[in-house]
Amino acid sequence: MKNRTKLLCGLASVASFATLSFAELNTPFQSLPEETIVAFRFDNSPEAIAKYVDSTKIGQLLLSDEKIAEYKAFVEKLIDSEDAEGNFARKLSEVGLEVDDLYQMVTSHIGGAVVDHEVPGHLSMPTLLVWAEMKDGVAEQAFNAILEGAAENEAFERIDLDLPGGPGARIRDNADGSSFLIAQIENRFIFGIGQVREPIPDMEAARVFEEAELEALGQFLMAQIEDGGEFLSSYYSDPGLSEARPDFETRLELLGDVSKLLEFVPTPGIRGIKALGVEEFTKFGVWSGLKDMEERSVIFLGAPAPRSGIAKLLENEFFEFQPPAWVPSSVNAYSAASFDMMKLYDFALETAKKFAPPEQVEQQVAMANGQLQMMLQADIPTLLSAFGNRMHVVEYPIEIETILGPDGTSLDIPRSSQAIVMDFSRPEILQAGMAMLGGMAQNPNSGFELIDEQGFSGVRVKNDVQGTVTIAHGLGKLVFAVGADITSSRIFSALTNLPEGEDALANSPELREYLADGGVKPGMMFSFSRGEQMLKNLAPVMENLSDTMRASSGEEAGELMDELLDLMPSEEELEGLLGIAFSRAYYNESGVVLEGVNQYK
Structure with missing residues (x-):
């Protein structure tokens, strides 16, 4: 059943727009109101x-x-x-x-936003606005197609609207009364729907929220015709966000306000947020774009100094990026980060005292220290202070491993392998721990295996899901390895017999050239990978996925996956596509910044 009525928003007449050209419109992103909570735009034209x-x-x-x-x-x-x-x-x-x-x-040029729209006498209504700015005629075609589809379908009711700049409609589902708004303004197709945060007792209340929903959309359209909105000027008045904003042309832009988002957290979660200090975070921004054959990105999270709570954990020591001599060039990726165990412990202790009486927390800590003293001859501060202030992470190429499935048949699965390495100055503490686990390892059902390999001693556990997990120490290092069976042996070998020449990542011509050209500044976290190798590494995963689909969903699903694989580039085609992927994180007086670069060829 089609219900055609004409509703005038009162914000502007269509006639006032008739003389305007498309070029005179403000962009949707420029037209968002100050009450916008989060918004993005993406140029996929x-x-x-x-x-x-x-x-x-x-x-x-x-x-x-x-x-x-x-x-x-x-x-x-x-x-x-x-x-x-x-x-x-x-x-x-x-x-x-x-x-x-x-x-x-x-x-097309697509985007979306959530606007916290006021509803008199009620809780405000977060209203989702989504838009697509398309080539000539497509927006009108899509809009008219929806109008005609709703008119011809008895399950829907269509209410035509006169909106600022062009036509609109409310499409209502007759079954449950829910509805959404659509609009067209020149080459733009726009969708709107409000999220009511309280019970709707009757139709009169429902109409109040529908009118508010319509008002939010109308104001958004009017801002595109007239003077724009206050969203961008409000956000970029934040000095931290403005400083982090890149100077290159961006294809993606995402802006949001943490404090506004926190207003919608349910009451039970507010205590936890305050205890962690999450309310110290302010605005955030994400930008990405192509410049000089590189996909560059910037992420900013506002947390003005002086910081406390979880934001304080972000203030770690700066260092120069230089892979240690033991990192082999055969790894797919290498990351390094400052890490302070004692700072993390102090934060955890401080947070615990916000949820429980301080004396109770201190009592529990004393009990834990007593148990550690008996088992490891050390208390918590002594244990944590033995760790170094740098964490190194290496990622090896994905490998296919054969395991036994639930029905006893063999199953090939892709296994990703990583290793974390940290300095550790108190090996006697770990030795005491290994001795304690020795008794458990005697039980064949425990799953534990004590190891003594290449100067490293520790424990190894095998699991079909996570793979082989190894924790070991040696040469003043603590190693945590997970993935393929050979992961721990690889990292032990690299630490014991340092790779030479270009077998060491530090001597990789590709990396050395990037560091020389890029002028990489100190930071608190870095990540390096070879984009081409990461792409090639997906090949065995995709091939395995085809076999898995065929086994679990039948031959037809397997054939579809084969067709998808045929669309993907071959290993030969992947040669020479990508260069280095590199990122750096640092903090300043305004917050934390993560900068990334992905090279194209």
Whole structure:
């Protein structure tokens, strides 16, 4: 049943917009109100995609017109096979859309925001606004398709609206009364829906919230026509956010306000938030864009000094990036971070005293110290102070391991392997711990195995899910390794017999060239990887996924996965696509900043 009524928002008439051109509109991102909680914009337009196709090998390989056509054909086939009754396609058609319409929406300037809209006499209503700015005619086509689909479907009621700048409609589900708003303004298709935070006792109350929802959308549209909104100026008045904002053209921009988000945390969680000091965090921002054949990104989290609570944990010692001599060049990735065990312990103790009487916490700590003294001949501060102030993490290439499945048959699974290495100055403490575990290792059902290998002693546990977990010490280091069976042996060998020449990551020509050109500044955390190797490493995972799909979901699912694999680049095609991926984290007076670079070729 179609209900066509005309509702004037009172914000502007369509006629006032008639003489405006598209170029005179403010962007949706510029038009958000100051009450915006979080918002993002992403340029996925054909023009943006063309930059990658024209200037990068990976863009040419993955984003060409021919490749896009292959992707679309696969998605349509996937929908048909996974949805034998055509439910997905039918639901799209019910609102007048086809799969290709969705693709046109996605490949555009897209964005979204949550606005905390006031509702007189009630709790405010977070209202989701989503938009897509598309090529000529597509927005109108999508809008009209939804109007016609709703008009022809008895399950929906359509209410036409006159909105600032163009037409709109409310589409209501007759079954449960829920509804959403759509609008079109020039080449922009806009969706809006409010989230009511309190019970709705009757239809009169429901109308109040629907009017507020409509008002939020109307104000958003009017701001695009007139003077814009206060969202961006409000956020970028924050000095930390403004300073972190990159000077290159960004394709992605995400801004939010932690303090506003915390207002929606349920009452039971507020105590925990205050205890952790999360309320010290202010605004955050994320930016990303292509510059000089590099995908550059910046993440900022506001936490003004002086800091306390969890924000204080972010203030760790700065250091120069230089892989230790033991890190082999064969690793896929290497990370290093400042780490202060005593600071973490003090924070945990301080937090515990906010949830329990301080004397009770102190009593429990005393009991724990007493037990540690008996087992390890050391208390908690002594144990924690033995750790160094730097954590090193290496990630090895993914390997396929064979394990026994629940039914007793063998199963090949991809296994990711990592190792964490820290300095440890009190080996006698660990030796006492190993001696204590020795009794458990005597029991064949315990799963523990004591090891003494290449100058390292410790314990090893095998698990079908996590893989082999090893904790060991030697040469003044504490090693935690997880993944494939050979992970611990690899890291022991690297620490015992230092790699030479270009076998050491520190001597990698690729890394040395990047550090020389990039002028990397000191920071509290760094991460390095070879993008090309990370891509190649996914090949065995995808191949294994095909076998898994065939075994668990049947031959048809396996064939679909094979077709998906055929769309992916071969190992030969992956050669020469990506360079180094590098990131650095640091803090300043305003908060914490994470900068990242991914090189294209």
